[in-house]
Amino acid sequence: MISRLLVANRGEIARRVFRTCRDLGIETVAVFSDPDAGLPHAAEADRAVRLPGATPAETYLDQKAVLAAARAAGADAVHPGYGFLSENAGFAELVTGAGLTWVGPPARAIGAMGLKVEAKRLMRAAGVPVLPDLDPGAITEFPVLVKASAGGGGRGMRVVREAGDLEEAVASARREAESAFGDPAVFCEPLLTGARHIEVQVLADDHGTVWTLGERECSIQRRHQKVIEEAPSPAVDAELRQRLCEAAAAAARAIGYTGAGTVEFMLSPDGGFFFLEVNTRLQVEHPVTECVYGVDLVALQIEVAEGAALRDPPRPSGHAIEARLYAEDPAEGYRPNSGTLHAFAVPGVDAEFRAPAVYGLRLDAGVTSGSVVSTHYDPMLAKVVAYAPTRSAAARRLAAALAGARVHGPVTNRDQLVNVLRHEAFLSGATDTGFLDRHDTTAALAGEEAVRLSALAAALAQAAANRASARVLGGLPSGWRNVSSQPQHAAFEEAEVAYRITRDGLVAEGHEDTVVAEAGPSEVVLETGGVRLRFAVARYAGRVHVDSALGAVTLTPLERLPDPAERIAPGTLLAPMPGSVIRVAVSEGDTVERGQPMLWLEAMKMEHQILAPADGVVATLHAEVGNQVETGAVLAVVTEE
Structure with a gap:
């Protein structure tokens, strides 16, 4: 029996495993890097061990350091979570060789699926449908998909639609694969257009029993990484579900699998499906299966690791949809963001890190208000899951919860998630992997009128705060005069209001149908067109966040007397995030076109293209390969022609 378990991971997955351990009476051990010292997972465990350093290679990927942490804390078992070392056969052997219990599949099964080319060969032999491998030097038909042989999570993957783009795509995929997985090997296969990403949850014990707990659809993706997942799939009927589950069970048996895992497929529009990969670990999206089947997959993982036999499989009920909330900007090519998360709250949560008792809202978050989003790791903040009797009810509940969430700090993909969940095509079930390419879902929930009213609320709240802190005549309204001649003004980058x-009280200049019902330092009530709206206002250094039923708005106050030295010259290319320069494609004096890739940064385990801001000539180039740059650093200056 396991008595003390170390989770070799961070954030929400560590917290998720800790929650089950508390239910089972198992003591917990956390590991944390220096940037993660203040995160909740480091505080919630019974014991926590520091992994000195910041980068994944220095910390969570250092096998010897993690094993040493387990020994120091007296752990008798290790749960790898997902990502990092979770699919590392060598680490699994290291753990079991040290006499600890490994809460995962045997090392031989991990190794068999560790390289996708070899995995496809094994699946082909087991009778599971697979796509053909293509030799990059002999491809004549496009589109194709370049994929890293090791690892997953969308890293080291590139879509190539024309022959002229193949060489660069292969080189880029190799670089990213080497950085993420330590293995630059890639391969190519045909790209299925209009296909869906379908996966089957499997669970197997050491006694020959294999469960298949239905399918999940994970077709809403950006950069080949999942954003919204659901169970069951709206495109899978009973007959197709049976065929998928039979293929998944055959895959698990072919490699002697035990524990929880996922067999992933691509489902073509004609109903055919093809093996994609086996994830030999718990998946990010496992909560939707837990909701629909009423199980605790982590508890079952632990039971199997302790040698227990699986009983009768549960039956499904209802529909669950999960949305991944990321600190990234979809309107800027999904550029990741970092910084302090000043406020984080999701309304109406019924359960955290567990399925709701009946139907409801589940939250699995790796952060809380005040957490710092680091540049060193994946930018996912939380998973929000709605479980309801029907798919439409789950989508509506999830969209409302996300729209009403208070998320103050780094830019997030919250608005895009809501747009997808409310999109007619999504609600009709038309969700293939090209969904985000076909549909523009990056618009802000708050329109121009919402921004104007939010700016007015922010200005009034600031005025109320000023009066509340005034040493004399604090009861008088801001700008009070016996005879009012001029309106009060407030300027933000996003809007200017007066x-x-x-x-009759305070009235918005130029919008006489908008009057102020109440105005306090943190809450303002406006009446516009006879309708009252409540605005919650929170001020931080250089930013104001305003939340209302019209949508969340972030405002940047403008200085009344700005310092001319702080002005940025036109054509200046600034680093959008901290990172390492891994490639430079231009030189000083080169002519560039707006949107042309000039250089590449590596940050948050991904490559990010930095594009020319305008047509012109590269007048100055400060970036060099190997440079570490901070947010706002000048990379280059393009002089417009």
């Missing part, structure tokens, strides 16, 4: 004190 209001006037009248006999």
Whole structure:
């Protein structure tokens, strides 16, 4: 029996495993890097061990350091979570060789699926349908998909639609694969257009029993990484589900699998499906299966690791949809963001890190208010899951919860998630892997009128705060005069507003149908067109966050007397995030076109293209391969022609 378990991971997955351990009476051990010292997972465990350093290679990927942490804390078992060392056969052998219990599949099964080319060969021999491998030097038909042989999570993957782009795509995929997995090997296969990403949850014990707990659809993706997942799939009927589950069970048996895992397939529009990979670990999206089947997959993992036999498999009920909330900007090519998360709250949560008792809302978050989002790791903040009797009810509940969430700090993909969940095509079930390419879902939930009203609320809240802190005549409204001649002004990058004190109270200048019902330092009530709206206002250094039923708005106040030295010259290319320069494609004096890739940064385990801001000539180039740059650093200056 396991008595003390170390989770070799961070964030929400560590917290998820800790929750089950508390239910089972198992003591917990956390590991944390220096940037993660203040995160919740490091505080929630019974014991925590520091992994000195910041980068994944220095910390969570250092096998010897993690094993040493387990020994120091007296752990008798290790759960790898997902990502990092979770699919590393060598680490599994290291753990079991040290006499500890490995809460995962045997090392031989991990090794068999560790390289996708070899995995496809094994699946082909087991009778599971697979796509053909293509020799990069002999491809004549496009589109194709370049894929890293090791690892997953969308890293080291590139879509190639024309022959002229193949060489660069292969080189880029190799670099990213080497950085993420330590293995630059890639291969190519045909790209299925209009296909769905379908996966089957499997669970197997050491006594020959293999469960298949239905399918999940994970077709809503960006950069080949999942964003929204659901169970069951709206495109899978009973007959197809049976065929998928039979293929998944055959795959698990072919490699002698035990524990929880996922067999992934691509489902073509004609109903055919093809093996994609086996994830020899717990998946990020496992909560939707837990909701629909009423199980605790982590508890079952632990039971199997302790030698228990699986009983009768549960039956499904209802529908669950999960949305991944990332600190990234979809409108800027999904550029990751970092910094302090000043406020984080999701309304109406019924359960955290467990399925709701009946139907409801589940939250699995790796952060809380005040957490710092690091540049060193994946930018996912939380998973929000809605479980309801029907798919439409789950989508509506999830969209409302996300729209009403208070998320103050780094830019997130919250608005995009809501747009997808409310999109007619999504609600009709038309969800293939090209969904985000076909549909523009990056618009802000708050329109121009919402921004104007939010700016007015922010200005009034600031005025109320000023009066509340005034040492004399604090009861008088801001800008009060016996005879009012000029309105009060407030300027933000996003909007400029003005209001006037009248006999009827405060009235918005130029919008006489908008009057102020209440105005406090943190809450303002406006009445516009006869409708009252409540605005919650929170101020931080250089930013104001305003939340209302119209949508969340982030405002940047403008200085009344800005320092001319702080102005940025036109054509200046600034680093959008901290990172390492891994490639430079231009030189000083080169002519570039707006949107042309100039250089590449590596940050948050991904490559990011930095594009020319305008047509012109590269007048100055500061970036060099190997440079570490901070946010806002000048990379280059393009002089417009």
